[in-house]
Amino acid sequence: MKIRLFDKNDIAAILAVQQKSPEAARWTQDDYERLAADPGGKILVAELETMDPPKLLGFAAFHRILDEVELRNAAVDPEHREQGVAKALLEDARERLLKDGAKRVFLEVRASNKPALSLYCSVGFALHSLRKGYYRDPDDDALVLALELYPPTVLSPL
Numbered sequence: 001m002k003i004r005l006f007d008k009n010d011i012a013a014i015l016a017v018q019q020k021s022p023e024a025a026r027w028t029q030d031d032y033e034r035l036a037a038d039p040g041g042k043i044l045v046a047e048l049e050t051m052d053p054p055k056l057l058g059f060a061a062f063h064r065i066l067d068e069v070e071l072r073n074a075a076v077d078p079e080h081r082e083q084g085v086a087k088a089l090l091e092d093a094r095e096r097l098l099k100d101g102a103k104r105v106f107l108e109v110r111a112s113n114k115p116a117l118s119l120y121c122s123v124g125f126a127l128h129s130l131r132k133g134y135y136r137d138p139d140d141d142a143l144v145l146a147l148e149l150y151p152p153t154v155l156s157p158l
Contacts, residue, residue, distance in 0.1 A: 001047070001048060001049070001057065001085065001088060002046070002047050002049050002054070003044055003045070003046050003088055003089060004044070004045060004047065005042070005043070005044060005045075006032070006036055006045055006059070007045075008033070010043075010045050010056060010059070011029050011032055011033070013045075013055075014032060014043075014045070014059050016056075017056060017057075017058060017059060017075050017076070017077045018073075018075050020075075020077060020078050021075035021076070021078065023110070023113065023116070024073055024074065024075035025072070025073045027073055032061070035061055035063060035072070038063065040063050040064040040065055041061075041062070041063055041064075042061075042062045042063075042096065042097070042100075043059060043060070043061045043062070044059065044060050044089055044092060044093055044096070045058070045059045046058045046085045046088060046089050048080075056077075057076060057077050057085045058074070058075055058076035058077060058080065058085045058086060058089060059074065059075060060073075060074040060089040060093055061073040061074065062093060062097065062105070064097065064100060067101055067102055067103040067104070068102065068103065068104055068105075069097050069105045069106070070105070070106050070107065071093075071106070074086065074089065076089075086119055087123060090119070090120075090123045091123060093105075094123070094124075094147070094149065097149060098149045098150075102149055103149055104146050104147060104148050104149055104150075105125075105146065105147040105149065106128065106145070106146050106147075107120065107125070107144070107145050108131070108134070108142045108143070108144055108145075109142065109143050109145060110135055110140045110142065110143075111130075111141040111143050112140050117143070120145050123147070124147050124148075125147045126145065126146060126147075126148075127143060127144075127145060128144045128145060128146040129143075129144040130142070130144070131143075131144060
């Protein structure tokens with residue numbers, strides 16, 4: 001498996017993975033293209049290189065403003081879940097975002113989404129806050145998680 005930056009030729013495969021993933025945000029082709037064109041946007045894809053052509057297994061879309069990043073959308077093809085694809089995407093993103101100067105990454109996840117919570121905690125995300133009644137269809141709370149990329153700076157008294 002290879003993690004790489006998004007290419008405009010990945011759109012159809014990303015939309016196909018998104019379609020098979022009801023928990024993913026419903027983005028359009030324009031949404032992905034707009035994020036990819038934004039200087040703060042970063043979309044990573046995981047592909048299986050042993051297939052010809054390589055098969056897109058999953059993706060993660062991030063947006064950075066100054067030193068904070070939000071994981072905006074992500075999904076893994078259901079046929080390839082629980083094989084380390086999502087974890088590889090997040091670990092690769094951590095390195096790339098750190099090099100870009102990011103200090104922390106935020107995301108929102110349904111409180112009831114135990115597999116996602118387990119994944120996020122395994123790579124170092126921790127609870128930041130709770131948004132009661134945030135999700136609909138079905139109703140659910142959102143947990144806002146944060147991943148610290150740099151240790152906080154301790155200020156000394158003046």
